[in-house]
Amino acid sequence: MGKTIAEKILGQHADHDVKAGDFVLAKVDVLMGNDGSFPLVFEASKKMMSFGVRSPKSTLMVLDHYCPSPSKEVSRLHEEIRDFARRYDCLLYDCGEGICHRLLPENGHVLPGMLVVGADSHTVTYGGLNLFATGVGSTDLAVAMNWGVLWFRVPETILLKIDGGLPRGLCAKDIALFIIGSVGSSGANSRSIEFRGQAIDEMNIEGRLTLCNMMVEMGAKSAIMPYDEMTDCWLNRLGINGDFQPVKADDDAENEREISYDISGMEPQIAFPHQVDHVQPISRATGIPIDMAFLGTCTNGGPEDLKIAARILKKRRVHSRVRFIVSPSSRNVVKEALAYGFYQTLIESGAVINPPGCGPCVGAHGGIPADHTNVLSTANRNFLGRMGNREANIYLCSPATLAASAIRGEITDPREFLE
Amino acid sequence: MTGIAHKFGDDINTDYIISSSRKRDTVDPQKLARFLMEDIRPGFGLQVKKGDFLVAGKNFGCGSAMEIAPLVIVFAGIKAVIAKSYARSFYRNAINLGLLIVEADTDPIDDGDLLEVENLCIIHDLTTGEIINAKPFPPLIKEILDAGGIISYLERKYPMPSV
Numbered sequence A: 001m002g003k004t005i006a007e008k009i010l011g012q013h014a015d016h017d018v019k020a021g022d023f024v025l026a027k028v029d030v031l032m033g034n035d036g037s038f039p040l041v042f043e044a045s046k047k048m049m050s051f052g053v054r055s056p057k058s059t060l061m062v063l064d065h066y067c068p069s070p071s072k073e074v075s076r077l078h079e080e081i082r083d084f085a086r087r088y089d090c091l092l093y094d095c096g097e098g099i100c101h102r103l104l105p106e107n108g109h110v111l112p113g114m115l116v117v118g119a120d121s122h123t124v125t126y127g128g129l130n131l132f133a134t135g136v137g138s139t140d141l142a143v144a145m146n147w148g149v150l151w152f153r154v155p156e157t158i159l160l161k162i163d164g165g166l167p168r169g170l171c172a173k174d175i176a177l178f179i180i181g182s183v184g185s186s187g188a189n190s191r192s193i194e195f196r197g198q199a200i201d202e203m204n205i206e207g208r209l210t211l212c213n214m215m216v217e218m219g220a221k222s223a224i225m226p227y228d229e230m231t232d233c234w235l236n237r238l239g240i241n242g243d244f245q246p247v248k249a250d251d252d253a254e255n256e257r258e259i260s261y262d263i264s265g266m267e268p269q270i271a272f273p274h275q276v277d278h279v280q281p282i283s284r285a286t287g288i289p290i291d292m293a294f295l296g297t298c299t300n301g302g303p304e305d306l307k308i309a310a311r312i313l314k315k316r317r318v319h320s321r322v323r324f325i326v327s328p329s330s331r332n333v334v335k336e337a338l339a340y341g342f343y344q345t346l347i348e349s350g351a352v353i354n355p356p357g358c359g360p361c362v363g364a365h366g367g368i369p370a371d372h373t374n375v376l377s378t379a380n381r382n383f384l385g386r387m388g389n390r391e392a393n394i395y396l397c398s399p400a401t402l403a404a405s406a407i408r409g410e411i412t413d414p415r416e417f418l419e
Numbered sequence B: 001m002t003g004i005a006h007k008f009g010d011d012i013n014t015d016y017i018i019s020s021s022r023k024r025d026t027v028d029p030q031k032l033a034r035f036l037m038e039d040i041r042p043g044f045g046l047q048v049k050k051g052d053f054l055v056a057g058k059n060f061g062c063g064s065a066m067e068i069a070p071l072v073i074v075f076a077g078i079k080a081v082i083a084k085s086y087a088r089s090f091y092r093n094a095i096n097l098g099l100l101i102v103e104a105d106t107d108p109i110d111d112g113d114l115l116e117v118e119n120l121c122i123i124h125d126l127t128t129g130e131i132i133n134a135k136p137f138p139p140l141i142k143e144i145l146d147a148g149g150i151i152s153y154l155e156r157k158y159p160m161p162s163v
Helices: A005-014 A039-046 A072-088 A100-106 A121-129 A138-147 A172-183 A205-218 A229-237 A303-313 A331-339 A342-349 A399-408 B029-035 B068-075 B088-097 B139-147 B150-157
Strands: A023-027 A030-034 A059-062 A091-093 A115-118 A132-135 A149-153 A157-163 A192-196 A222-224 A257-262 A269-271 A279-281 A292-296 A323-327 A374-377 A393-396 B002-007 B053-056 B080-083 B100-103 B114-118 B122-125 B131-133
Touching: A005 A023, A005 A115, A005 A132, A005 A157, A005 A192, A005 A222, A023 B139, A030 A100, A030 A138, A039 A072, A039 A138, A059 A072, A059 A100, A072 A091, A100 A115, A100 A121, A100 A205, A115 A121, A115 A138, A121 A132, A121 A205, A121 A222, A121 A229, A132 A222, A138 A149, A138 B088, A138 B150, A172 A205, A172 A257, A172 A269, A172 A279, A192 A205, A205 A222, A205 A229, A205 A303, A292 A303, A292 A399, A303 A331, A303 A342, A303 A399, A331 A342, A374 A399, B029 B068, B053 B114, B068 B088, B080 B114, B088 B100, B088 B139, B088 B150, B139 B150
Parallel strands: A030 A059, A030 A115, A059 A091, A115 A132, A157 A192, A157 A257, A192 A222, A292 A323, A292 A374, A374 A393, B002 B053, B053 B080, B080 B100
Antiparallel strands: A023 A149, A269 A279, A269 A393, B002 B114, B114 B122, B122 B131
């Protein structure tokens, strides 16, 4: 019987043949921790008889959740992480560099065929580059630093075939929301997702990273894209040529389920409060007033996201009722947005621009919503209280829908602005 | 072990277990324990008593992979979580920390029932008289739980880390 991508990658890293359902100890290639998860890594390392970092060059620390620091407590935590990185010689991305899930793909730390773990649930994002990446806890991270191995249950695979061309005005985010609405918040729990189909073949890496990022919202352990010219092109731009092992599933691989969608007639999608799988087509949401619009996060804070928003907002103003907040996902995104004039357009339209980082997505700072207000956001989660106020309602959408809605002050179909 | 059941619904995410905004200033589980479930049941963290059980529906612990969620449950004094199913990252973190997580049909259990959990595999609802069988753990997971968590398990398995 053939193998899925998950079975192949975990088998290679466990040094023996594995199949779905097996529990294995496997060697990890790259480890990532951020200021949201790192404090407990200290605690876990203290419980060990001896602690060290086995592979410092593939151990990355990112300060992104609370940047720049909003309090002296956070500043102290950041100092502890900097000390740790110095002491063990790990790579550190300090405040302002960007969000971990943007930085690792953008700087060539994650490559096809790798097994990557990060102490953050959206680590699944990296699967957009044809690798197995999964979110783990802080104890896991400390264990992987010290022993270089972790336990895994080899997941069953769900094959998602996305056929049809992406309709005008829609983004990868719309596809992601549609899938989550259909599969449900636990519908892919612990499963590995493999993507195929025309829409995937035509999607660039930016879109693939967004799609993989969101798959954890239905419980997926990993979400893996095929390796093709798009992947090659992304890696070439980073100056990486062939020093990696792409992975393809066998034709007779055993998938637990196959789900097919045809997206050619799809509408933009909206996730209603307070669950990511409460998804409706935009025609059932238009007219809902919004008080705050947030463009950013590891899902939609990239250059293409700022580009589509800027295209819609060009020579237009954000509605007077709406506070429009933008958090780019990395310093490189800022540079690109400046070079192409997206920043100029966004600022002229009325946007408040945060420094690169997670921003208000986790409710710590940078734009906490008021009581009884509606927030429209390009983030990945709309849980009650997620943005720091349980009296606010969060709706999720694509960057195009966000920009169109910010102009009107109510949820608006972006296709009206893209004639 | 015997304790009171505190019943919650499906899809209890880690932000509900402990709010992201609370984690900003401290991740000391001792200090955070009183905020357990505050967004969906204000005051719960102060009401819960040592040895109580947290009972829930499907997909318990979905959302963020942050380990503080199971740690706060431990520090609030909860003896074990009993749910129909768990989100992957929560399950992982709980096993690594040695928090007892029981997978079983929780429909017959009501809020406030007195429960007795035997050997992690049989639940007696002493209020209703109902007996519920829990799903057995796979061997590797059982070994990790028996060792008290992943660190003590690996320290036994690889006595000298090669660092």
